[in-house]
Amino acid sequence: MIILGIESSCDETAAAVIESTDDGGIRLLSNITATSAGVHARTGGIIPEEAARKQVESIIPVIDLALKDAFSDQQLAIRVLISSYIDAIAVTIGPGLIGSLLVGVETAKTLAFVTGKPIIPVNHLVGHIYANWIVDDSPPFSAHSQKQGPLTVNSVRPSFPALALVVSGGHTDLVLMKDHGQLEWIGGTRDDAAGEAFDKTARLLGFEYPGGPLLSKAADEYLSQLSTVQSTLNLLPRPLLNQPNFDFSFSGLKTAVLRTIKDLVGEDQNMKMADYQWLSKMDIVQSEKSRLAAEIQEAIVDVLVDKALRAVEHYKPRSLLLAGGVSANSRLKEKMVEKIKKQSLDVQFHVPAPLLCTDNAGYIAGCSFYNYRVCDWKNIDANPELTIMDKI
Ligand code: KG4
Numbered sequence: 001m002i003i004l005g006i007e008s009s010c011d012e013t014a015a016a017v018i019e020s021t022d023d024g025g026i027r028l029l030s031n032i033t034a035t036s037a038g039v040h041a042r043t044g045g046i047i048p049e050e051a052a053r054k055q056v057e058s059i060i061p062v063i064d065l066a067l068k069d070a071f072s073d074q075q076l077a078i079r080v081l082i083s084s085y086i087d088a089i090a091v092t093i094g095p096g097l098i099g100s101l102l103v104g105v106e107t108a109k110t111l112a113f114v115t116g117k118p119i120i121p122v123n124h125l126v127g128h129i130y131a132n133w134i135v136d137d138s139p140p141f142s143a144h145s146q147k148q149g150p151l152t153v154n155s156v157r158p159s160f161p162a163l164a165l166v167v168s169g170g171h172t173d174l175v176l177m178k179d180h181g182q183l184e185w186i187g188g189t190r191d192d193a194a195g196e197a198f199d200k201t202a203r204l205l206g207f208e209y210p211g212g213p214l215l216s217k218a219a220d221e222y223l224s225q226l227s228t229v230q231s232t233l234n235l236l237p238r239p240l241l242n243q244p245n246f247d248f249s250f251s252g253l254k255t256a257v258l259r260t261i262k263d264l265v266g267e268d269q270n271m272k273m274a275d276y277q278w279l280s281k282m283d284i285v286q287s288e289k290s291r292l293a294a295e296i297q298e299a300i301v302d303v304l305v306d307k308a309l310r311a312v313e314h315y316k317p318r319s320l321l322l323a324g325g326v327s328a329n330s331r332l333k334e335k336m337v338e339k340i341k342k343q344s345l346d347v348q349f350h351v352p353a354p355l356l357c358t359d360n361a362g363y364i365a366g367c368s369f370y371n372y373r374v375c376d377w378k379n380i381d382a383n384p385e386l387t388i389m390d391k392i
């Protein structure tokens, strides 16, 4: 089975080809991602129309490259490559930005129609979890995909029951998976998502959008100069940490960071944020910026690790899976490993390779392989409001 995956839910335009392996697994044959993040960096956040316009420009070249890369064929047209090699086309239908989603969905429908290939709709959030099933790092990579870096950090596939912590830019969910397609939602954020908390606080510190990776880099540099992390980083609140549930709340973090910055720059606490040109007024010295970045990262990571491991104690899954862009965060992985050991928890910990954590089409194709449900192309629509539990 060979599947072409297409993903365009936000500011990434991605296409990938996977094939099934003899032992019931999957491996990547190609994985191409174009991003319009650079366009949004200047404005501090995503402008949906701009993102959609970039999706339109990139989608065909990206699919073309993914197919050529997978089959080492530089001559044949997209339609011929799909007709000759591809068994099914998988596409993200939501959640995401409607303009962006439509580009991928309508392209996939058109390709399915002209080639007569089956099409499989994929929930982006469930898809993220399947990055953990991409564990085979010996595919016949050709030039473009290979340049993206190491493929995987895991060498075994997850076992069920599995507990998945999905932490992306717009969502934070804890779900229990009894098997493929059998999900139970056990908790999630009540307000901002973990990635959103990283991005919003990073913006306050003057990092460009998306600030998560940049804040994390500054935090890690600061941490590497400290001897004892735990005793020093406790400036910011850890919301809902001691409550007996699996819920998260990150919106208060932004206010707490803003207060700290106002203290540092000697501003009036009663002034509204809108009254300031924050980025130009920010005269926090670099070391304070890095210290604050480390405080923010530690506060977010502490809550994620604590709640996830409490859920492990409660549900006793065989595997714990991280998924979504925030799972690329080194401190999150490090602390999860530390605490699993410290608490002697009997759980196999999985986290995708960094390039598979953030949005890409490899896991979309992977998810469709394990949840193979073909749809008539006429019945597939983009759904920006889809939740992780919605059946499609
Ligand atoms: O899953 P994803 O690529 O896109 C969505 O579906 O939202 O997640 C993007 C989010 C952004 O908020 C980004 O700042 C965050 O993941 N992110 C990180 C890191 N890499 C990406 N946050 C913290 N540390 C990182 N290393």
Ligand code: ZN
Residues within 6 Å of the ligand: 124, 128, 168, 169, 324, 325, 358, 359
């Ligand atoms: Zn995502």
